[in-house]
Amino acid sequence: MFGKKRPTPQIDKDQLELIENAQKRIRQKKGLYIHFVIFLLGAVFLIIANTVLGIGKEVTFFGKEWFLYAILAWSFFFVYHLITVFVTHKFMGKAWEKEQLEKLVAKQQVRIEALKSTLDKEEKLIVKSEVFKSEQKVKEAISTGNQELTVIVAAAENDAIGKGNKLIWHLSDDLKRFKSLTNGHHIIMGRKTFESFPKPLPNRTHVVITRQTDYKAPEGVILVNSLEEAIEASKSDVQPYIIGGGEIYKQAMAVADKIELTRVHESFDADTFFPEVDTSIWKETAHKFHNKDDKHDYEFTFLTYERK
Numbered sequence: 001m002f003g004k005k006r007p008t009p010q011i012d013k014d015q016l017e018l019i020e021n022a023q024k025r026i027r028q029k030k031g032l033y034i035h036f037v038i039f040l041l042g043a044v045f046l047i048i049a050n051t052v053l054g055i056g057k058e059v060t061f062f063g064k065e066w067f068l069y070a071i072l073a074w075s076f077f078f079v080y081h082l083i084t085v086f087v088t089h090k091f092m093g094k095a096w097e098k099e100q101l102e103k104l105v106a107k108q109q110v111r112i113e114a115l116k117s118t119l120d121k122e123e124k125l126i127v128k129s130e131v132f133k134s135e136q137k138v139k140e141a142i143s144t145g146n147q148e149l150t151v152i153v154a155a156a157e158n159d160a161i162g163k164g165n166k167l168i169w170h171l172s173d174d175l176k177r178f179k180s181l182t183n184g185h186h187i188i189m190g191r192k193t194f195e196s197f198p199k200p201l202p203n204r205t206h207v208v209i210t211r212q213t214d215y216k217a218p219e220g221v222i223l224v225n226s227l228e229e230a231i232e233a234s235k236s237d238v239q240p241y242i243i244g245g246g247e248i249y250k251q252a253m254a255v256a257d258k259i260e261l262t263r264v265h266e267s268f269d270a271d272t273f274f275p276e277v278d279t280s281i282w283k284e285t286a287h288k289f290h291n292k293d294d295k296h297d298y299e300f301t302f303l304t305y306e307r308k
């Protein structure tokens with residue numbers, strides 16, 4: 001009594017439906033068979049009733065006995081029954097309905113997939129146009145200020161520019177050039193580059209880009225939330241410099257007018273890189289090689305590129 005309950009076999013919905021269908025078919029065929037037997041017996045009975053027992057002997061239609069019409073009408077009814085069991089139910093039964101439904105669902109699925117891909121394409125177009133609009137806005141900000149927006153960077157042969165939020169090399173003449181070029185100007189940078197300095201550089205207006213709304217910086221440092229705002233904040237300067245790092249360079253390449261690149265002739269392990277300079281957009285306008293010496297561990301070249 002308190003022993004384990006016997007596990008009852010589980011039949012899933014599809015199996016149950018198949019069993020029910022099979023039972024229904026058996027009932028239909030059985031019904032047809034019984035109808036056939038009754039029809040045969042009924043026909044024999046009608047013939048005997050008329051010819052042997054003389055029932056309605058005098059009733060004729062178009063010269064034929066009435067039982068012939070009764071048997072004919074019944075045989076039509078039987079043929080109709082036969083057709084419903086073997087033809088109509090086969091073609092329009094549950095299995096047929098299911099098949100039609102599956103076909104329709106598959107067709108709808110194809111349509112949904114086609115719609116999805118159209119939507120994806122439209123979404124990409126919208127994103128592209130948003131990027132385009134934002135670049136246009138930045139370009140407008142530059143053009144109204146008559147500025148020459150300049151990217152200044154030192155990049156290795158493999159485009160490496162930094163690792164662990166630090167520079168990878170120390171090249172004193174490159175630092176001197178950076179100082180002399182940027183002196184008195186706005187320097188636009190990402191929050192991480194700003195944090196890599198021990199303190200703000202003298203005689204330059206620092207414009208720091210961050211997405212943070214509560215970021216704290218020393219007095220005099222201009223905080224902005226986008227490159228576009230950084231350019232707007234440097235409107236009074238004819239030559240603002242974009243000084244990095246990797247994230248900001250990537251965004252600035254589309255809007256800069258000039259690149260001051262120090263190409264360090266060595267490859268380094270790094271976590272931050274400068275985007276490739278596309279020579280179909282940029283033309284080299286100045287080139288100055290610097291040798292290795294006791295103050296410089298690597299050879300390098302000062303390169304100036306201007307937009308074609």
Ligand SMILES: NC(=O)c1ccc[n+]([C@@H]2O[C@H](COP(=O)([O-])OP(=O)(O)OC[C@H]3O[C@@H](n4cnc5c(N)ncnc54)[C@H](OP(=O)(O)O)[C@@H]3O)[C@@H](O)[C@H]2O)c1
Binds near residue numbers: 153
């Ligand atoms: N070799 C060179 O000439 C050179 C020059 C500069 C820097 N570096 C090196 O580059 C590395 C730093 O570069 P990085 O790419 O890691 O960082 P980054 O570009 O200096 O700063 C990235 C930060 O800028 C902010 N930012 C970026 N895009 C923004 C946008 N569209 N709107 C608002 N804020 C935005 C975000 O700040 P929040 O996270 O605060 O939102 C982001 O985390 C360091 O290793 C550094 O030494 C090398």
